[in-house]
Amino acid sequence: MKVILIDDEPVMHLIMRKMLVKYAEIQVAGTFVDTESATSFLNDNNDVELAFVDISMPGGSGLELAGKLDKAGSKTQIVFVTSHKDYALEAFELSVLDYLVKPVTQERLERTIHRVLESRKSVQQLESSDHASANVKRTSISALGDFYIRSEEGRVKWISSKSAELFAYLLLNRGRRISRARLVTDIFAGMTSINAEKYLNTTVYQMRKSLEPVGLREAVRSENDGYVLELDDAVVDYEEFERQAGQLGKIGAANVEEALIVERLYTGDLFGSKAYVWAIHETDRLSERYASFVKKSGRDASGSAEFNSCVKASVEAS
Numbered sequence: 001m002k003v004i005l006i007d008d009e010p011v012m013h014l015i016m017r018k019m020l021v022k023y024a025e026i027q028v029a030g031t032f033v034d035t036e037s038a039t040s041f042l043n044d045n046n047d048v049e050l051a052f053v054d055i056s057m058p059g060g061s062g063l064e065l066a067g068k069l070d071k072a073g074s075k076t077q078i079v080f081v082t083s084h085k086d087y088a089l090e091a092f093e094l095s096v097l098d099y100l101v102k103p104v105t106q107e108r109l110e111r112t113i114h115r116v117l118e119s120r121k122s123v124q125q126l127e128s129s130d131h132a133s134a135n136v137k138r139t140s141i142s143a144l145g146d147f148y149i150r151s152e153e154g155r156v157k158w159i160s161s162k163s164a165e166l167f168a169y170l171l172l173n174r175g176r177r178i179s180r181a182r183l184v185t186d187i188f189a190g191m192t193s194i195n196a197e198k199y200l201n202t203t204v205y206q207m208r209k210s211l212e213p214v215g216l217r218e219a220v221r222s223e224n225d226g227y228v229l230e231l232d233d234a235v236v237d238y239e240e241f242e243r244q245a246g247q248l249g250k251i252g253a254a255n256v257e258e259a260l261i262v263e264r265l266y267t268g269d270l271f272g273s274k275a276y277v278w279a280i281h282e283t284d285r286l287s288e289r290y291a292s293f294v295k296k297s298g299r300d301a302s303g304s305a306e307f308n309s310c311v312k313a314s315v316e317a318s
Contacts, residue, residue, distance in 0.1 A: 001120065002029040002047055006038045006062065007054040007081065012102075016052060016081070019109050025117055035060035039068070048076050050097070050116055055082040066096055073154055073213075079112055097146070114264040115145065118237070139216065139234040141171065144241070144286075145268025153214040162187070162199070163206040168271060170220065170229035171236070172282055179226040186278045238286055241265040245289070251297045259297045266290045 003026055005013050013031040020026050029048055032038040034057060042048055053062040066078045078096040081104060098112045139151045147168060149156040158164040165187060170178060180200060187203075188196040204227065208217045221228050244262045251259045269275070270283040 001025055001049050001116070002027050002045070003050040003052065004029055004038060004041065004048055005031045005052050006033075006035060006057075006065070007031075007052075008033045008057040009054070012054070012081070016104070019104070019106055020113075022106075023113055026113065034058070035062065035065040039065065042069070042074065042076060046075070049120070050077050050079065052079050052081050052100075055080055070157060073157075075154055077116070077155075079116075097148075111264065111267060115142070115267045118265065139214070139231060141231075141234055141236045142267075143168070143171070143271055144237050144266055146272040147274060149214070149216075151214040151216070156210055156214055156216075158210045159206040160203065162203045163210050165274070165276060166203050166207050167211070167220075167229070168274075168276060169278065170227060171231075172279065174229040174231055177223050177226045177228045183227070237265060237267070238270060242286075242289060245293045248297075263290075263294060263297070266293075 003020070005016050005028060007013060007016075010031075010033065017028055017031075020028060029045065030038075030041050032041065035053075036059060038051070038053075042051075053065060055062040062078075062080055062082070066080075069076055069078065079098045079100060080096055081100045081102065083102040097116065100108060100112065139149060141149050147164065149167075158167075166183070169183065169187060180197070184193070184196045184200055188199055191199060204220075208220055211217045211219065216231075219229060219231055221230065241262065244265065248255065248259060248262055266286075270279055270286055275283070
């Protein structure tokens with residue numbers, strides 16, 4: 001995977017290169033001290049999949065660059081590396097992959113790289129699947145630590161925050177019809193009934209419009225005064241975590257590495273900083289499932305120093 005580094009401090013290029021060299025899958029294709037030269041490079045190299053970007057730089061901020069790439073439909077994902085914690089909310093509104101605060105630790109970077117590689121692997125597996133229907137867009141959905149959707153067509157760009165929330169709600173209930181009355185109560189609470197109904201109609205339209213470029217518009221069906229989400233070929237990260245954790249069985253010396261891979265699938269709380277109120281129960285359930293898996297793995301591995309130290313570092317990094 002090709003990545004680039006954008007930071008007006010050359011010393012950060014050295015620091016990040018030193019940490020990234022530990023990952024055989026990562027190739028640093030270029031380093032830049034301003035967004036203009038980085039943009040020019042990306043225009044000529046559309047195979048760059050990831051960019052580590054500083055936010056505050058002279059001559060053009062990282063936020064502006066991310067916004068331009070997002071608007072242009074670029075497949076290059078963004079990870080912000082900055083000393084400004086107060087930019088986090090605005091950063092995630094731009095659907096960036098992650099937000100690292102300086103000084104970046106190897107453990108925290110490890111979790112980001114794992115998230116990138118797992119998302120990439122899921123997309124590649126879906127693209128190469130022989131049994132998938134040719135007219136169905138293959139989809140990878142990340143909802144742990146953040147919330148974004150990718151297919152071979154690119155990444156979903158939500159028209160509004162409510163359209164993203166509505167999809168997230170249907171995702172947790174996919175395959176089941178959700179009545180309009182329930183959606184109004186859970187997502188548009190506090191509004192008058194008439195206004196809520198109108199807002200729901202608008203939000204459904206915006207959601208479908210957002211999904212259309214990646215071929216998912218028809219995945220949301222109207223049914224008996226409600227809606228149902230059908231994603232037959234989607235890979236959803238929290239489902240993968242639970243599935244693999246359940247299949248792993250007893251942990252021993254022979255499969256401790258596999259246990260670490262499963263542990264790293266859990267990259268944060270459900271829907272990350274968005275923390276939807278209606279998702280609290282499921283967020284707590286998944287968090288408890290993760291804690292239970294870590295404790296069980298630690299016991300089964302008979303106090304494996306490698307497993308325990310890696311898990312401790314992951315928890316601290318998150």
